[in-house]
Amino acid sequence: MTLLPSQQRLIDAMPRPAAPEALPAALARLEAISLAAILRVLIEQRALVAETGRDAAAVAAALGAAPRHAWLIGRWLAVLAARGLIVRDGAGYRRAAETAPEVATEALDAVYAALGFPPGMAGLHRLALGHLVDLARDRTGLPELVFRNGGDLADLGAYQRNHFTAALNAICAELVALRPRRVVELGAGLGHTTEAVRARLGALPPDYLFTDVSRLFTLAAERRHGVDTALLDIDRDPREQGRAPGSAALVLATNVLHNAVDAVRALTHIRTLLAPGGWLVFSESVDDSAATLGAMQFLLSPAPGAPRPGSGDERAREGRVFLDTAGWRRALEGAGLAIHSILPDEDDPLALAGQRLFIAQAPEESA
Ligand SMILES: C[S@@+](CC[C@H](N)C(=O)[O-])C[C@H]1O[C@@H](n2cnc3c(N)ncnc32)[C@H](O)[C@@H]1O
Structure with a gap:
């Protein structure tokens, strides 16, 4: 694709x-x-x-x-x-x-x-x-x-359900509608993006792989969507987790990559997963997301003794968990992935909540 x-x-x-x-x-x-x-x-x-x-x-x-x-x-x-x-x-x-x-x-x-x-x-x-x-x-x-x-x-x-995420999930669904050969969704969680894809296409494509680091979510997805699932941790090399290199034409990761201990390393793992010329499409908060600081961000603290998200990359300096747009540009470049676009445009009302969808591409020939 x-x-x-x-x-x-x-x-x-x-x-x-x-x-x-x-x-x-x-x-x-x-x-x-x-x-x-x-x-x-x-x-x-x-x-x-x-x-x-x-x-x-x-x-x-x-x-x-x-x-x-x-x-x-x-x-x-x-x-x-x-x-x-x-x-x-x-x-x-x-x-x-x-x-x-x-x-x-x-x-x-x-x-x-x-x-919303x-x-x-x-x-x-x-x-x-x-x-x-x-x-x-x-x-x-x-x-x-x-x-x-x-x-x-x-x-x-x-x-995770609001006007802003609905807009970004709809773009993900639009890209899956192009019928790329193999779609791998990372950190698919409660399946809001999966549902958007299903709503757009009527059914999930047969080669759609729903993954998460937690079995709780993969089991729920098997029951709800009858989809193929796998456990996949973005902090670890996908080859060590039973995934063939170059096997995905499209990788989706909505609101998950900030969980990486080291964003460049996680993106490098995704590059391994992507076929030459394959697409990575991910959404992220690109600011501190002040409205959630007193609520959902408690979920981002690591278990006692475990490394904190961002502790292995440039976020460690300021104790941040969210990279800004420039930070994601640097991280993608560090992983050898080329940015195609970042949506919505800055002046779009749907950009106001600080969420962006990044579309990036693996090199046509693997290096
Ligand atoms: C905020 S939820 C997003 C869920 C879904 N993508 C969505 O947008 O509705 C983050 C998800 O990332 C998963 N996650 C956290 N750390 C992860 C890791 N290291 N590797 C893969 N998934 C991870 C969580 O289990 C959770 O399902």
Whole structure:
């Protein structure tokens, strides 16, 4: 598969929300609520004080955060400071305001509805913000909170369903509709991209391989979609995991590659999987995704003792988990994959949430 549809055809494939003009205000409100909740907890717990600057490690210690979540506290502080909500004081941070901010979580229902999320998302976010201290201390986890409150895996995955991800999944489906010889989906999880492909084609192509690092998801996909599945870890060479090199004409990876310990190494593994001239199509958040800092990002902390996503690449410097667009360009170049396009365009309302779809190609002749 060497020919892709025109960029315009891919842009046209993206479903558009009925009220795109509502997106900027809804996103700004969501971020403000999320950051206010984080700031309030840091102030109430006296982790962040006015008198003296504390570095991220000292704030995490004062909050009693579990070591595996310390990176996240660091990102909280970096984002709060970047938004002018706290003061950077030498190597540390101080609170700026006398009082803790009010947190208008009752507004989350309307905000999430405007962004195209399912109704349960506001409740999930409220649940997380209401248990921020326990989450940071590892006294509970997000899955546990959801299950204890009568929810299930689909409720936990609600954050992956919205206008922005629907647009990117539709482009993935459009590319699978070209009938590349072998499609391998990485980190396919709850199968939102798989479902978009199925909706576009009526059925999954027979040579579609659904993979994930977790058997939970491959088993669920076998039941739901009757699809071939395999366990596949992006941090390991696919050849060691039973995959033939050069066997995929198209690799899909939506919202998964940030989990890599080393992004260049993971992309190099994907290059091994790709046939000459094959396509890698992946979506990623390209900023700190401030709205999820007090909720879903707890899921990105490694198990105790395991390496943190990004700890083997340039993200380690700042404790980030998400690379920006320039970072992904560098990583793709480092892995010998050529960028074809990055969608949506910067000025598209569907780009506002900070998610991008990268389309990259393996060399025609393997080096
Ligand atoms: C945010 S979910 C995205 C799921 C799906 N692609 C979607 O967009 O709906 C991330 C997925 O990556 C998987 N994952 C995490 N680390 C991985 C790894 N090292 N190798 C492969 N998959 C991984 C998780 O199990 C999870 O299913």
